[in-house]
Structure formats: structure tokens, C-alpha cells
Amino acid sequence: MASHSTRVSGLAMRYALALYELADDARDIDTVAGDLSTLQSMLDESDDLRRFIASPLVSRDDHGKGMLALAEAAGLSAVTRNFLGLVAEKGRLFALPGMIVAFQRQLAKHRGEMTAEVVSARPLSDAQAAALAARLKQVVGNDVTVDARVDPSLLGGMVVRLGSRMVDSSLRSQLQRLSLSMKGVG
Template sequence: MAAKGGVNEIAARYAKALFDLADEQKALDPVAEDLRTVQQLVSESDDLRRMVRSPVISRGDQGKAISAILDKAGTSELTGKFIGYLASQRRLFALGAITKAFLAELAKRRGEVTAEVVSARSLSDAQVEAVEEALNNVVGGKVAVEHRVDPSLIGGLIVKVGSRMVDSSMATQLQKLKLAMKGA
């Protein structure tokens, strides 16, 4: 596996190639949705995460496993071929960074700002919509919300937009209280 800087360089190249292919085929939105779906599957499954990152599992086995998962998820042909190619090149470990780079390029092209929202529990569609609307008002433009779940937050949200971050999670509030109690 490459170093962190190496992963980002690899991701940028592969994301650019996929973006160009998807743009050429007028399939940017389906590919973006496929990548989000695959990323969510990987983040929710320890076994899948280990398979994607394992240097011990052969190219063929990784390719077969990821192909079966993509078929089950109903991804587009372009996404399937691309991720299959990643498996054949032993680059599945970079899939998360590739997805992030692809989505960032798509947002940049559309003039969107991407906000990362982390919550303790999964948010309903209405809640995500409310967060998106509030962020649209604050930022003054179109905001695309990427939501993920981190149960260690206990409650509340962490919202990151560009270099700004608002952390209203219970875990942070408890940590601040703990520090204040130590100082007293």
C-alpha cells in the first residue's frame, strides 16, 4: 500500500480518468451515485473493508468478490468495469480516496460546496434536507451534503464545510466538561 500522499496522487489520477469517461458517456450522476453506494457498503462492512485493503488476497479473488458485490448493488457498467480495473491493478485500497476526488471534481464543476455531516445515528431524508437547507442559507450557495454515521459521537452533529467545522456532538461537549472539571 502506498503512503498517504501516494494514495492521494493515485486517487487524483484515477478519479480524473473516471470523471472524463463518465463525462464523455454523459453518466456523471449515475457514476457518482454508484461510488457513494460502494463507499457506504465498504464503510458499513468490516469484512468488505478488510478485503479491499488486504494485500494478501489475490487480484483474482478481489476482482471476483467486488464484482459480485457490484452486481448485487446494481451499479452501472462503467462503474463496474472501472472498479474491476482497480482490482486488477491492486488499487482497491484507494477506492475511498478516488470516490472523494471524483465527487469533489463533480461538485467543483457544478459550483457546489461539499459539506461533510457526521452524526451519531443515521439521519432521515427530511433531516438531511433540513441540514442541507440550513447550510445553503449560511454558505449562500448550493451545498451537497455527504452524511456518515459515527456512533462514538453519542448525539449531535459535526459539520465540516471547507476549512470550517462546527462540532456540537455530545462526545465533544462531555470532553469540554471533563476538562473544565479538572481545572476547577
């Protein structure tokens, strides 16, 4: 369940909140959330798609046609298709990844969930991610979704960020602390 930590601009947040309200009014939040997850997977897997949505050389009309064709082929809901059409028409496709993240955050907030950003030296197994989520739920009292990334430079262990809290149990940090303490002794 690897994902990217993405900064969300005010523009992306406004569009995501508008989509959330539309999906809520249509009683279709879960479908739209699934559509956006599908779209995020497509963006993660395709350099061409990322270049297409970010290109200022592609006309708004061509962006709209391309996104409509993609939405049709992926079987996305009418709410999501209409949203993508509007975003393309307004020339805002470049902010789509941020919109997806902002929508997911709004949905998690509405459901009382929190997201823990976890960076580990090696990929977490499904069992490890589930155990970590369960332990974090005990600590904070809310459901916790694990957003896992891999950073081999940690050497071992992991860094967990949950809201404003951070726990760094990486081997790299432990070695740095040991090195600093040894310098202070001499």
C-alpha cells in the same frame, strides 16, 4: 446519510479524476455516481468486502474476478465494471474507498455543491438535515450536502465544518469554555 470523512490520497484522486473523465465522455456521470454510492453502501455494510479489497494476500486476478462478480450482481454499469477491473488489475483496490470519496467531491465541485461535515450528539432527522442544508445554502450561496456523523461525546449540539469554516456549538465545547473562564476568575 451518515458517511465517513476519508482522507483522499493522490493515487485515489488520480483514479477518481480518470473515472470522472471516462464517465463524462460516455455521458454517464449520474449512473457512475449512483454505482459508486451503491458500492460505498456495500463497503459500509460488509466487513468481509472491506477485508477483501484491502488484502494483499488475494491475487490481482482473484481481486478482479471477485469485483467483476460483485459488479454484475449489483447491476453496476459497464463504465464502473471496467473501472473496477482496471483498479483490481493494477493492484489498487485498497484505495477504492478514497477513489469513491474523490469522485463524489469532483462531482460536487462540478455541480457547484459544497459538503458540510456535521457531527452531532444524536442522529439528525431528515427534516433537520434538510433545514440545516437550506440554512447553509443561504450562508454560502451554493447547494450544500450534509455529511452527518454521530459522536455521543459531544453531549448535545453539533459541530459544522464547511470548507475552511467551523462552527462548534456542542455542549462539550461550551462546558470546556465555561470551565476555562471559571478558572481564570479565581
